[in-house]
Amino acid sequence: MSTVQISASDVNKLRQQTGAGMMDCKKALTEANGDFDAAVDYLRKKGQKVANNRSDRDAMEGVVIGKVSADKKRGVAIVLNCETDFVAKNDAFIKFVESLVDLAIEKQPADLEALKALELNGLSVTDNLFDQIGKIGEKLEISEYAVVEAPLVIVYNHPGYRLVSVVGFSSDKAEGISKDVAMQVAAMAPVAIDKDGVDQKTIDREIEVGKEQARAEGKPEEMLEKIALGKLNKFYKENTLMAQNFIKDDKVSIAQLLENTEKGLKVTEFKRLKVGS
Numbered sequence: 001m002s003t004v005q006i007s008a009s010d011v012n013k014l015r016q017q018t019g020a021g022m023m024d025c026k027k028a029l030t031e032a033n034g035d036f037d038a039a040v041d042y043l044r045k046k047g048q049k050v051a052n053n054r055s056d057r058d059a060m061e062g063v064v065i066g067k068v069s070a071d072k073k074r075g076v077a078i079v080l081n082c083e084t085d086f087v088a089k090n091d092a093f094i095k096f097v098e099s100l101v102d103l104a105i106e107k108q109p110a111d112l113e114a115l116k117a118l119e120l121n122g123l124s125v126t127d128n129l130f131d132q133i134g135k136i137g138e139k140l141e142i143s144e145y146a147v148v149e150a151p152l153v154i155v156y157n158h159p160g161y162r163l164v165s166v167v168g169f170s171s172d173k174a175e176g177i178s179k180d181v182a183m184q185v186a187a188m189a190p191v192a193i194d195k196d197g198v199d200q201k202t203i204d205r206e207i208e209v210g211k212e213q214a215r216a217e218g219k220p221e222e223m224l225e226k227i228a229l230g231k232l233n234k235f236y237k238e239n240t241l242m243a244q245n246f247i248k249d250d251k252v253s254i255a256q257l258l259e260n261t262e263k264g265l266k267v268t269e270f271k272r273l274k275v276g277s
Contacts, residue, residue: 004034019135047134054139066155066164075153075166079144112145146271156182162275173262190241
């Protein structure tokens with residue numbers, strides 16, 4: 001048992017640095033014989049323990065935030081999940097996600113594992129997560145990290161921190177319409193840029209559904225394939241970005257909007273991230 005006297009000021013100092021509770025901080029300092037760094041490590045290990053104990057919990061709430069680089073050629077978005085809406089709405093939690101996004105913009109990690117290995121405030125992102133788990137007492141998980149790179153990238157953060165779209169364009173001439181297109185992606189949830197981007201599994205499923213619908217309507221067997229292909233074309237129009245009607249002017253498709261802005265203008269890539277999706 002330690003004989004080191006733990007002062008209230010030391011406990012408060014540790015609490016201010018880590019955000020852990022007063023009793024947890026006092027216990028950590030006692031266990032560490034007053035060694036401040038060892039006490040911080042003790043609390044970090046407590047966070048690790050909390051993470052393991054809550055590994056079977058559902059973390060379906062959370063925050064998603066996106067940001068574009070200063071040159072507007074790279075956009076990132078991060079989803080950090082937690083267990084409760086109460087935590088997701090906490091300003092400190094939102095600021096932590098913002099710090100992760102700023103780090104990703106600065107360091108340009110290639111993927112989620114590279115992001116987790118980056119250093120933030122003297123610790124890896126993974127260890128920062130364990131610290132946050134120790135403070136908050138909920139399971140936390142970075143479920144998505146998206147990157148888009150293009151001659152022009154726009155990020156649209158929908159109010160409420162639950163939905164973000166990141167869109168890349170082939171030319172910076174798209175700047176005037178870029179936010180509208182990003183809002184289109186957020187609102188209409190396209191599955192691909194155009195029909196060429198729709199995966200074969202989705203196409204096969206839509207054809208099968210179309211056939212079954214036509215069969216249920218009593219259509220002749222020899223007509224089912226043709227009817228299903230007609231329904232597939234409708235699916236493309238409603239669910240691929242270029243074919244969708246522009247939400248601000250339904251007489252114009254997104255493809256026409258781009259072409260009217262600059263001949264040959266394209267969307268090169270988009271990401272849509274949603275909390276709970």
